[in-house]
Amino acid sequence: MAIDPKKHEMPSQDPKVRAHNFNEVALGYTVQMAVDEAKRCLNCKNHPCVSKCPVNIDIPDFISLVKEQKFEEAYQSISKTSSLPAVCGRVCPQETQCESACTLGIKMEPVGIGRIERFVADYHNEHAKEKPNAPASNGHKVAIVGSGPSGLTCAGDLAKKGYKVTVFEALHTAGGVLVYGIPEFRLPKTIVAKEVEGLKELGVDVETNVIIGKTLTIDELLEQGYEAVFVGSGAGLPNFMNIPGESLKGVYSANEFLTRSNLMKAYEENPHTPIMKGGNVAVVGGGNVAMDAARTALRLGAEHVYIVYRRSMEELPARKEEVEHAIEEGIDFRLLHNPKEILGYNNPDDPRDPKNGFVTGMRCIKCELGEPDEKGRRRPVEIPGSEFEIDVDTVVIAIGTSPNPLIKNTTKGLEVNKHGGIIVNEDGLTSRDGVYAGGDAVTGAATVISAMGAGKVAAAAIDKAIMG
Numbered sequence: 001m002a003i004d005p006k007k008h009e010m011p012s013q014d015p016k017v018r019a020h021n022f023n024e025v026a027l028g029y030t031v032q033m034a035v036d037e038a039k040r041c042l043n044c045k046n047h048p049c050v051s052k053c054p055v056n057i058d059i060p061d062f063i064s065l066v067k068e069q070k071f072e073e074a075y076q077s078i079s080k081t082s083s084l085p086a087v088c089g090r091v092c093p094q095e096t097q098c099e100s101a102c103t104l105g106i107k108m109e110p111v112g113i114g115r116i117e118r119f120v121a122d123y124h125n126e127h128a129k130e131k132p133n134a135p136a137s138n139g140h141k142v143a144i145v146g147s148g149p150s151g152l153t154c155a156g157d158l159a160k161k162g163y164k165v166t167v168f169e170a171l172h173t174a175g176g177v178l179v180y181g182i183p184e185f186r187l188p189k190t191i192v193a194k195e196v197e198g199l200k201e202l203g204v205d206v207e208t209n210v211i212i213g214k215t216l217t218i219d220e221l222l223e224q225g226y227e228a229v230f231v232g233s234g235a236g237l238p239n240f241m242n243i244p245g246e247s248l249k250g251v252y253s254a255n256e257f258l259t260r261s262n263l264m265k266a267y268e269e270n271p272h273t274p275i276m277k278g279g280n281v282a283v284v285g286g287g288n289v290a291m292d293a294a295r296t297a298l299r300l301g302a303e304h305v306y307i308v309y310r311r312s313m314e315e316l317p318a319r320k321e322e323v324e325h326a327i328e329e330g331i332d333f334r335l336l337h338n339p340k341e342i343l344g345y346n347n348p349d350d351p352r353d354p355k356n357g358f359v360t361g362m363r364c365i366k367c368e369l370g371e372p373d374e375k376g377r378r379r380p381v382e383i384p385g386s387e388f389e390i391d392v393d394t395v396v397i398a399i400g401t402s403p404n405p406l407i408k409n410t411t412k413g414l415e416v417n418k419h420g421g422i423i424v425n426e427d428g429l430t431s432r433d434g435v436y437a438g439g440d441a442v443t444g445a446a447t448v449i450s451a452m453g454a455g456k457v458a459a460a461a462i463d464k465a466i467m468g
Contacts, residue, residue, distance in 0.1 A: 005108040008037045010115055015328035019298050022184045022267055025325060026090070026118075031069070034119040038066040040104060041111045048101035049113060054453030055082050055153070059098060059113055066116055075124035078117060083156030083199065084149060084452065086125060086191045089118025091182060092449040093319050125194055134203035138162035140466050143226040145212045145407070148176025149448045150439030151232030152199060153455030154462075159202040161463055166226075168210040173263060176234055177440075178448070180263040181255070183292050185299070186322075189262075213406035218414075218435060228434050228462045231422060232455060235401040235440035241284065245342025246397070250276050250359035254285070254293045254398035261296050275300065279393030282306045282362050284339055286315070289445075290398035291322040294331045297396065305331050306390060310338040310367050310380040334390070336367045338382060342395055362390045401445045411435070419444055428458035436462060 011027040012018070018025050029037065041063045049059045057078055065074035078085045094100075094114035102110030141164040144151045152175075155165045173179050175192040200206065212218060218229050238253030240246055257275070260266040266275035281297040283290050286309035294305050307326070309316065312335050316323055327333070343361040347353040366386035369378035403420045415423045415431040421444055422437040424430050430437050438454025440446055 003040055003104070003108065004036075007040075007109045007112040007115070008033045010112075015325075015330075018185065019295075019329040022299055024188050025185050028122055029115055029119040031119075031123075034066055034071075034116055035069060037112050037116055038063045041067075042104055044103040048103065049098040049111075052101040053098045054449045055088075055456055057081050057098075057117075062120065063111070063113070063116060066120060071120055071123045072128065074120045075128075078120060081456070082452070083153045084195050084448075085117055086121035087149070087178060087187065087195060088449055088452070089114050089116075089121050090187050090191070093447055095320065097449065125191075131201050132198070134201065135160055135162045137164060137203075138467070140164070140227055141166070141225065142462060142466075143168065143221045143229045145218070145229060145231045146170075146176055146233040146439075146441070147174040147196070147206060147208075148232055148234050148439060148451065149178060150234075150441075150451035150455035150458075151176065151230065152196065153452040154230045154232060154436075154438070154459045155204045155455075156199050156202065157456055157459035158462065159199065159204045163463075164203065164205075166205040166207060168212055168216070169206060169208045170211045170233075171263065172208050174206045174208060176232075180259040181289070181292070183258065183262055183296050185295070186292065211406075213410040218407065218411045218432075222434060227466050228436060230428075230455070230458050230462065231407060231430070231435065231437040231441050232439045232451070233404065233407055233441045235403045235445045237402045237404045237420070238397065239400045239402060240397055241339060241399065243339060243341055245344055245359070245362075248342055248344040248359045249357050250394045251342060252276075252394070252396045254283075254289045254396055255401060257293055257396045258289070258296060261300065267296075267300055276394040277301045278303065280304045280306070280391055281394040281396065282308050282339075282390060282392040283396045283398055284308050285398030285400075286311065287317045287398065287400070287445075288319055288322055290396075291318045291326050291331075293396045293398050295326055295329060297394070298329060298331065302394070306392070307331055307333045307335075308337050308339060308362070308364065308390070309333070309335050311377065312336055312369060315369075315377050334364070336369070336380065337364045338367050338380060339364050339395075340387065343389065359393055359395055360391075362392050362395060363387060364390060401440075403441045403444065407441075426457075427461035428454060429461060434465075 062074040062077040099110040144167040147169040178192045260275045264273040277300045281302040283294040341363040345355045367380040370381040373379045428436040436458040439451030
């Protein structure tokens with residue numbers, strides 16, 4: 001049978017419709033689509049896709065099971081190494097990881113591994129009736145700080161080995177960046193809740209509204225009998241441009257903007273949290289978070305949304321799929337532009353004027369690309385005399401985040417690098433005995449799957465340290 005040279009397209013909402021709702025954009029494969037896409041797999045000898053997966057899912061095994069329409073068995077195969085298959089199938093950048101190594105991809109489009117994984121996880125969530133049995137206790141307990149992808153992965157791996165695991169989450173809902181950072185239209189919160197519930201069924205305890213460093217410290221957790229602590233607290237400290245006007249009303253960090261919308265449901269008719277809706281919105285940045293913020297602003301009712309980025313389309317760090325979706329929905333990309341000042345209304349004659357202190361525009365300068373920087377990306381060079389203004393009412397800064405210094409400042413002997421990331425060895429062990437870390441708390445903002453990989457590494461090291 002001839003192999004289709006292209007992946008089966010992912011069904012999705014019409015761009016003109018989805019731009020005005022928060023329902024999931026991608027609708028998922030049908031059974032026939034999943035089976036047909038699985039049949040494109042060559043089941044090649046060396047399985048290069050597995051080595052490119054940060055959590056080492058046995059990709060050929062689960063795809064072979066999908067070919068045979070053994071969907072529950074395929075889910076169990078994935079679950080041997082991944083605690084969050086429904087999440088990974090949606091937000092993992094497969095195009096730069098497992099699919100980039102697909103042998104079929106040498107001459108054709110690679111197998112749609114992520115799309116098949118999503119199908120398998122959704123099929124399980126829809127049809128599975130039996131709950132997993134919690135493993136027998138091994139008598140040891142471990143604390144996890146943060147319920148994001150690295151923390152949940154570490155918790156899941158340890159729970160499967162019989163550890164009593166408690167996850168401490170600062171916010172009122174478990175999931176970390178999966179619930180506060182990624183919009184509903186990319187990752188429905190019911191999916192995250194289902195994955196968390198699966199971990200609870202394995203015996204994992206989740207305590208919300210606990211800020212480690214305030215409510216409890218890591219030292220106190222160790223004193224309470226936890227034999228190890230894994231820090232997966234993420235990178236929630238936003239970076240700013242340090243230009244005039246960033247303190248004006250209507251300027252948000254992407255973290256705040258997305259948290260208000262995603263976690264606190266600011267898109268509802270009578271929300272409990274305020275957020276700027278309507279008008280013109282400029283989002284500064286070119287990563288996945290910038291795409292999420294821009295597309296969220298559009299769904300909140302913005303009349304016009306700009307992506308302002310100082311490099312060209314080729315240098316955009318966001319996933320190709322997210323950029324394509326943003327363009328389809330009408331986001332206006334202002335590339336090779338660098339913000340210099342956020343402009344605001346100020347009426348000194350009437351301090352009670354309700355417009356006082358609000359954003360009215362943004363002054364930018366045009367750029368051209370020069371020589372490559374230390375990361376190999378061509379450096380933007382400002383063009384003298386090319387400044388201009390954009391008429392906007394809201395500005396969202398999405399230029400990256402750093403780890404929150406709270407844990408470092410409240411934990412004795414915990415070493416961090418110049419960017420605030422916790423320093424760890426190859427096993428995730430920090431400078432403190434018994435304290436491990438991984439994910440964005442170590443690397444700064446990165447991908448969900450890389451954070452999961454760090455959680456797996458630390459879980460294995462914790463088990464080895466405790467059980468020998």
